[in-house]
Amino acid sequence: MTRDNQLWTWHVLAGLVIFVFLGLHMLIMHLDDVIKIASLNPAGGHPIDWANVAARAKMIFFPVTYTVLLGAALFHGLYGLKNILFELHLGAAFKRAVAVVLLLLGVGLFVYGTWAAFAATALARSL
Amino acid sequence: MDFTNVKEVTYRVRRFDPDRDQAPHWEEYRIPYALGMTVLDGLWLVKELHAPGLAWRSSCRMGVCGSCGMLINGSPRLGCNTQISELATTTVAVGPLPNFNIIKDLVPDLGPMFATHRELSPFIVRDDHEEMENPSGEFWQSPEELEHYLQFSYCIKCGCCMAACPTYATDPLYAGPMPLAQAHRYNSDSRDHGFAQRREVLAGERGPWRCHFAGECSRVCPKGVDPAKAIQLMKRELVADYLRLRSQRCPAKLAEAPKGITRREGVPEAPAPTVG
Numbered sequence: 001m002t003r004d005n006q007l008w009t010w011h012v013l014a015g016l017v018i019f020v021f022l023g024l025h026m027l028i029m030h031l032d033d034v035i036k037i038a039s040l041n042p043a044g045g046h047p048i049d050w051a052n053v054a055a056r057a058k059m060i061f062f063p064v065t066y067t068v069l070l071g072a073a074l075f076h077g078l079y080g081l082k083n084i085l086f087e088l089h090l091g092a093a094f095k096r097a098v099a100v101v102l103l104l105l106g107v108g109l110f111v112y113g114t115w116a117a118f119a120a121t122a123l124a125r126s127l
Numbered sequence: 128m129d130f131t132n133v134k135e136v137t138y139r140v141r142r143f144d145p146d147r148d149q150a151p152h153w154e155e156y157r158i159p160y161a162l163g164m165t166v167l168d169g170l171w172l173v174k175e176l177h178a179p180g181l182a183w184r185s186s187c188r189m190g191v192c193g194s195c196g197m198l199i200n201g202s203p204r205l206g207c208n209t210q211i212s213e214l215a216t217t218t219v220a221v222g223p224l225p226n227f228n229i230i231k232d233l234v235p236d237l238g239p240m241f242a243t244h245r246e247l248s249p250f251i252v253r254d255d256h257e258e259m260e261n262p263s264g265e266f267w268q269s270p271e272e273l274e275h276y277l278q279f280s281y282c283i284k285c286g287c288c289m290a291a292c293p294t295y296a297t298d299p300l301y302a303g304p305m306p307l308a309q310a311h312r313y314n315s316d317s318r319d320h321g322f323a324q325r326r327e328v329l330a331g332e333r334g335p336w337r338c339h340f341a342g343e344c345s346r347v348c349p350k351g352v353d354p355a356k357a358i359q360l361m362k363r364e365l366v367a368d369y370l371r372l373r374s375q376r377c378p379a380k381l382a383e384a385p386k387g388i389t390r391r392e393g394v395p396e397a398p399a400p401t402v403g
Contacts, residue, residue, distance in 0.1 A: 005326075087297060089297075
């Protein structure tokens with residue numbers, strides 16, 4: 001009976017994770033003129049310069065944060081979408097189908113995204 | 128609009144008799160107007176002068192019983208609490224509260240609302256059954272503890288919040304603002320120990336999670352209760368409870384009789400209890 005309570009709590013916590021990590025993204029990629037973190041943009045210049053992108057891709061910190069952010073964003077977004085769809089007076093079978101499709105979609109995207117993040121790190125380190 | 132010289136108003140009333148009508152329809156009646164008339168006063172005149180079969184609920188005529196909740200010019204309000212002059216028009220459209228089935232004319236079927244209300248144990252729940260059955264004193268509560276739930280206890284269960292709620296209108300699972308706000312009223316009462324019992328319903332799919340915080344319930348409440356706030360506070364309580372961050376509370380103990388004081392001269396003894 002308390003499943004909705006648990007899922008909603010994780011929904012809120014995932015939102016918090018997104019807030020923190022998107023803040024980090026803004027800090028590194030868009031606010032570099034305001035707050036300089038030299039170790040994250042070691043080549044100087046713009047954060048999306050090739051040398052900076054390659055340098056960041058070599059750090060294990062980034063695929064880990066990408067993976068956490070991806071998981072949080074997928075859970076937050078898909079759980080929210082599921083709630084919206086469930087409010088459309090759907091039948092029990094359709095609800096189950098929606099839940100299964102969204103679960104498979106979420107897991108699939110998470111696996112693919114995680115693989116991509118770590119593959120990028122491996123590729124950058126091989127350069 | 129100045130109502131000083133208004134002598135007549137038009138009532139547009141949504142009529143529905145399940146024995147006769149296929150669907151609800153509007154009927155118009157003109158009635159004499161006098162300053163100070165409420166929408167409910169007008170309905171009595173409509174009944175007296177034009178439509179003796181018109182049905183609605185009302186009782187106290189002073190905003191206490193919560194019986195005369197109806198849709199007045201598009202907004203859920205109490206008929207007895209709404210002056211016609213407040214509406215700033217001489218046409219008063221009166222319909223039954225939306226989001227409920229209609230029993231007849233302006234009488235909504237509030238049964239589902241009260242069934243959900245009952246499920247959420249809207250009373251003090253404690254483990255000391257003997258004290259609850261045969262009370263021997265009062266449970267102690269500080270003024271600060273009273274403040275936690277006081278405004279929510281002003282609810283008169285008129286159903287206006289349920290009629291205004293867009294989520295309750297579209298989501299058949301949602302418990303609705305009145306039962307949820309009342310569950311919070313008891314959950315935040317220091318004398319109560321029924322959180323775990325109410326959580327069985329609250330933490331499920333009918334609970335506060337379905338609220339989109341439109342805030343209409345609080346806007347239309349004729350008693351100034353803020354059900355939307357209660358629902359958000361309840362979400363916080365439930366999340367804290369799941370994360371084991373909710374402070375466990377012992378329900379209030381019996382207040383001890385004051386010691387070392389004497390009755391002031393001339394103050395009479397309290398009368399003997401008439402029940403129990």
